[in-house]
Amino acid sequence: MSELDNRWSLPAGTSRASAGRRLRTVSLKRLKVRENMLAYAFLAPSLLLFGVFMFYPLLRSVYLSLYSTDPAGRVASFVGLQNFTALFSSGLFLDGIRVTALFALLTVPAGMLLALVLAALTHNLLRGKRLFQFAFSLPMVLSVGSAAVIWKFLFHPSLGMLNSGLELAGLVPVPWLTNPKWALLSVSLMTVWMNLGFNYIVISSGMQGIPDDMYESAKIDGAGPVAMFRQITIPLLSPTLFFVLVVSIISAFQSFGQINILTQGGPMDSTNVFVYSIYREAFVNFRFGTGSAQALLLFVVIMLLTLVQFKWVERKVHYQ
Amino acid sequence: MKKHIARQAAVYLILIAAAVFALYPVVYSFFLSVMKPEEASAFPPSIVPHSFNPANFIDVFGIVPIAAFIGNTFLVSGIVMIGQLITASLAAYAFAKMDFKGKGFIFSLFVASMMVPWEVTMIPNYLTVRSLNWLDTYQGLTVPFLATAFGTFLLRQFFLQLPKELYEAARMDGCGHIRYFLLHVLPLSRPAIGTLAVYSFLNTYNSYLWPLLITNSEMMRTVQIGISMLEFQESTSWNLVFAGITLVILPSLLLLIFGLKQLVRGMSAGALKG
Structure with a gap:
C-alpha cells in the first residue's frame, strides 16, 4: 500500500508534492487507524473468550489458593500459604508427584518405543501397509471414556479376556486393578495402547519427511538396515521424537479419564495421579482452595519439566 | 535371498x-x-x-437415552468446531496479514496461553459457569472452548505461507481486508481449516472431565460420560x-477412515511447532 503511494508521488511537481504529502499522511493515518480498528475487531472474539475463560481464571486460581472456601465454593477466610504448606506436610503433593512420575515413566518411553518400531517397520512395507497404518492409528479415535470401559472389561478378574488368556496359557490370573502393586501397571498398559494412535501417526509422518536419497546413498555405501536406522532415521527424526516426548510427558501429567473409570485413584491411592487428586479435592471434598493450590503446583511442575526438556534434551535434537 | x-x-x-x-x-x-x-x-x-x-x-x-447422548455430543462438538474455526481464522488473519499496535504482545499472550494446562483454569471456570447458571446447559459445555490458541497458531502459520503477490494483486483491484479474507484467504486455506476442523471436533467429542463436572441430568450428558455411567450400573449386562x-x-471409526489424511497432515503441522 505505502509503496504504491510512493510511486504515485514521484512524478509530481515540488509544490504540489508538499500539499499531496500532507494529504497523504492524513489519509495514511486514517487508513492506519482503520486497520488497527479492524484488527482489534478480528481479535475481539478470541480475546474476550480468553479473557473470561483463561486469563481471569488463572488469576482467580492464584486468589483462591490463598483462601479457604466453604463447600459452596464461597471464599471463607484468608489463609496465606497454608493451603500450600498443608499440601506438602500431608504428603498429598509428593505422593501425587511420585505416582504421576511413575505413571509417566511407565507410559512415555514404552509408548514412544513401540510407535517408533512400528512406524519403522511399516515405512517400507510393500503389502498391507495401509491396513497396518489403519490398525495402529485406530486407538487415537477412541475417546478415553469408551477406551477405559472396554479395558475395564478386559481387566475383569473372572470374565475378562486377559485373565482367561493367562489361564489358557497355564499361568496364574493377575489381579489387574484390585492389587496396589498391579493397578498402576494395568492403567499404564491401557494408556500405552490408547496413545499408540497419536504417537504412531506423528512418528510415521515424520519418517515420510526424510528424503529417500539419504537411504539410497547409505545403501550404496553398504549400510545395513540397523545402521541406517541408527545413523539416518534417528537423527533426522529427532525433532519429531522431541515433540512427541514433550507432548507425551505433558499429557501423562494431565491424565484423568482412565484413572476415574478404571480405578478411581485406588487401590490404596496407588493410582492417585495429580489431576485425579485435584478433582477429588475440589469436586468431591469441595475444597476449592487447596484444589486451586494443587492446580497451580501442577502448572509449575509441567512448566519446569518442559523447560528442562527444552534446555537439556533439545541439545541432542538434530535440526536441519 | x-x-x-x-x-x-x-x-x-x-x-x-x-x-x-x-x-x-x-x-x-x-x-x-x-x-x-x-x-x-x-x-x-x-x-x-x-x-x-x-x-x-x-x-x-x-x-439409557443413548440417542440423546449422541445427539448432545454431536451438537456440542459441532458448535465448538464452528466457533473455533470462526474465532481462530479471524485472529489468525489479524496476526498474519494486518498491522496494528500491540501485535507482538497480544501474539505472545496467545502463545503463552498454550502452555497453561487446562486443569489450572478448571476450578474457576466451574465457578464462573455455575454463577452464570450455565450448569447443565449447552452454553456451559461450549462457550468456554470457543476460542483456541493452538488453532489460531496453526492457521496463522498457514496464512503466512500465502504468497504476498496475491495480496498485492487483490489490493490493486480495490479489495479490502474483509473481502480479501473472505474471498481469497479462506478458500485457499481449506486444507488447514479442514485439519483444524477434524482436530477440534475430535477433541470435543472425546472430552471427559469438563462434561463430567458440569452436567448433572441424564438428558444433558455427552457420550463419554453416558458410556461410563452405563458401566457403573451393576445390574446392566x-x-x-x-x-x-x-x-x-x-x-469416530468412520472419521478415521475418511479423515486419516487430514489428521496426519495436521499432526505433522503440530510437530513443526515443537
Whole structure:
C-alpha cells in the first residue's frame, strides 16, 4: 500500500508534492487507524473468550489458593500459604508427584518405543501397509471414556479376556486393578495402547519427511538396515521424537479419564495421579482452595519439566 | 535371498502381533455387542461370539437415552468446531496479514496461553459457569472452548505461507481486508481449516472431565460420560454396555477412515511447532 503511494508521488511537481504529502499522511493515518480498528475487531472474539475463560481464571486460581472456601465454593477466610504448606506436610503433593512420575515413566518411553518400531517397520512395507497404518492409528479415535470401559472389561478378574488368556496359557490370573502393586501397571498398559494412535501417526509422518536419497546413498555405501536406522532415521527424526516426548510427558501429567473409570485413584491411592487428586479435592471434598493450590503446583511442575526438556534434551535434537 | 525372506517374515510376524494388540479391544467390543446376555457373562468367556443377538442395539436405547447422548455430543462438538474455526481464522488473519499496535504482545499472550494446562483454569471456570447458571446447559459445555490458541497458531502459520503477490494483486483491484479474507484467504486455506476442523471436533467429542463436572441430568450428558455411567450400573449386562460402546465408536471409526489424511497432515503441522 505505502509503496504504491510512493510511486504515485514521484512524478509530481515540488509544490504540489508538499500539499499531496500532507494529504497523504492524513489519509495514511486514517487508513492506519482503520486497520488497527479492524484488527482489534478480528481479535475481539478470541480475546474476550480468553479473557473470561483463561486469563481471569488463572488469576482467580492464584486468589483462591490463598483462601479457604466453604463447600459452596464461597471464599471463607484468608489463609496465606497454608493451603500450600498443608499440601506438602500431608504428603498429598509428593505422593501425587511420585505416582504421576511413575505413571509417566511407565507410559512415555514404552509408548514412544513401540510407535517408533512400528512406524519403522511399516515405512517400507510393500503389502498391507495401509491396513497396518489403519490398525495402529485406530486407538487415537477412541475417546478415553469408551477406551477405559472396554479395558475395564478386559481387566475383569473372572470374565475378562486377559485373565482367561493367562489361564489358557497355564499361568496364574493377575489381579489387574484390585492389587496396589498391579493397578498402576494395568492403567499404564491401557494408556500405552490408547496413545499408540497419536504417537504412531506423528512418528510415521515424520519418517515420510526424510528424503529417500539419504537411504539410497547409505545403501550404496553398504549400510545395513540397523545402521541406517541408527545413523539416518534417528537423527533426522529427532525433532519429531522431541515433540512427541514433550507432548507425551505433558499429557501423562494431565491424565484423568482412565484413572476415574478404571480405578478411581485406588487401590490404596496407588493410582492417585495429580489431576485425579485435584478433582477429588475440589469436586468431591469441595475444597476449592487447596484444589486451586494443587492446580497451580501442577502448572509449575509441567512448566519446569518442559523447560528442562527444552534446555537439556533439545541439545541432542538434530535440526536441519 | 533366504535371509531376506526370513527377515520379511519376522517383520510381518511382529506387525501382526502388534496389530492384534491394537485392534483386539475394539474387535472384542464388537463381538460382545452382538452376544446374548448369558454368553456375555459366561465363564470362561468366549473368544468369538457363538450367539447373534442384534436386539442389543435396540435394547440399549431402552436403558439409557443413548440417542440423546449422541445427539448432545454431536451438537456440542459441532458448535465448538464452528466457533473455533470462526474465532481462530479471524485472529489468525489479524496476526498474519494486518498491522496494528500491540501485535507482538497480544501474539505472545496467545502463545503463552498454550502452555497453561487446562486443569489450572478448571476450578474457576466451574465457578464462573455455575454463577452464570450455565450448569447443565449447552452454553456451559461450549462457550468456554470457543476460542483456541493452538488453532489460531496453526492457521496463522498457514496464512503466512500465502504468497504476498496475491495480496498485492487483490489490493490493486480495490479489495479490502474483509473481502480479501473472505474471498481469497479462506478458500485457499481449506486444507488447514479442514485439519483444524477434524482436530477440534475430535477433541470435543472425546472430552471427559469438563462434561463430567458440569452436567448433572441424564438428558444433558455427552457420550463419554453416558458410556461410563452405563458401566457403573451393576445390574446392566455387559452385552448392552458394549452395544452402546459400539454405537459410540462407530462415528469416530468412520472419521478415521475418511479423515486419516487430514489428521496426519495436521499432526505433522503440530510437530513443526515443537
